[in-house]
Amino acid sequence: MSEHPAPHPGPDRPHVLVLHRWRDEHALYENYIDHRAHRVTYVTNPLGWPSLPPAAAGIVEIPATDDIEQAHAAATALAALFGPVDRVVALNEGDLDTAAELRARLGCPGQLPGELARFRDKLQMCEAVAAAGPRTPAFADAPDRAAVARFAAAHGWPVVVKPRRGTASRGVLIVDSPDGLSALDGLPDEPRLVQEFCGDTIYHVDGLWTGGALGPWRASRYVNTCADFAAGGGVVLGSVEEDEPELVAALGEFTASVAAALSDRPWVFHLEVFVGRDADGRPELRFLEAGCRVGGAEIPFVWREVHGIDLMRAAVDVQLGRTPALSAPASWRTGGWLLVRTPVPAPCRVVAAQPLDPRDDGPYAQVVPDRGTVVPEAGGYEHVGARFRFRGSGTAQVESSIAKAAARFRLECEAVA
DSSP: OEEEEOOOOOTTSOEEEEEEOOSSOSOOHHHHSOTTTSEEEEEEOGGGGGGSOTTOSEEEEOSOTTOHHHHHHHHHHHHHHHOSOOEEEEOSGGGHHHHHHHHHHHTOOSOOHHHHHHHHOHHHHHHHHHHHSOOOOOEEEOSSHHHHHHHHHHHOSOEEEEETTOOTTTTOEEEOSGGGGGGGTTOOSOOEEEEEOOOSEEEEEEEEEOSSSEEEEEEEEEESOHHHHHTTOOSEEEEEEOOOHHHHHHHHHHHHHHHHHHOSSOEEEEEEEEEEEOTTSOEEEEEEEEESSOOSTTHHHHHHHHHOOOHHHHHHHHHTTOOOOOOOOSSOOEEEEEEEEOSSOSSEEEEEEOOOOSTTTOOSEEEOOOTTOEEOOOSSSTTSEEEEEEEESSHHHHHHHHHHHHHHOOEEEEEOO
16 A cells, blocks of 8 residues: 655545546546545555546555455545545445445445445345336346256246346356356355346446436447456447437336336436337336446546536535536437457557547547557456447437447457466
């Protein structure tokens, strides 16, 4: 653990501690928290330094921000320098549990482990949503392979088995027969959920729940799936915002019912929904899962750059005890994004990569690593390889641009020992 404190500020300013792990500017902290009126300190990992604000009162680097003991030691060191911590902020899904536990240990207001549980434990989440009425695939606790076998006997093969507290589709398995149960042997010892397999298209819905109604929100259809991408089965992952009126209306109604089922307080959501069609072609929706945070990948950038809305600001407001206020634009444009995986597992060194031409329906923004860059082995979607963002007048146009980019882009890498 390394400490980089600034001079001790005055004691009359609230101390806000931020858990931070992004290298890019996913969150613009100085826009959300007045760093002159607050003592704002940061606990970060080695990758997070480039996007820390210069106005930080103090910084402590630890190897992993999701390690509660390391984070608690860092918070204790910062509290000794800058006074007791008044609020804890964490915006990355991987840090939400750490932040909740820190609040409990430090006596800070905000979301504690018990309140967070239904957003992080997928079994509690599905139970809460199903009890409120929205449709979900059948599900059950999966403490062992025998429980999975019993579930499959009742609901049929294949089934999906995944960690109850997983992130970014970590550890998601599709088990298609009794013989496939052997894949569960030797997995890390952690609680798991088993679910009925659903082959419908997956959408993500992002926005703000005010506590009683939907604030600004957008629905997007995935290109490929997160589970395939995480398992190495797909080279690309992306999404495009949906503009079909009947489907958008159905998704809005479904999202409001899920958001209300999970909390009667304001929260920023990233909801994933199965979208099928009935015999008459009408949308049939089923709940997949939800996160109490801004969506990952390029979602925060697309919202800021295409729609002029900063969902991260709303998330910070919620965690600081403020009432979030976001206004929808007079008219929505259509956004989308694309991630391209490195061709060899990270860590790896970039041998060749050529940015795409933004003309001819190209991306309006892209993050392409330079030759010689070492892509680190890190969780989440920031360090997967190359990242692209798109905007246009409708779903068809943006989806076409994403497909062209995926076909044209080439990334060559070599393994690093």
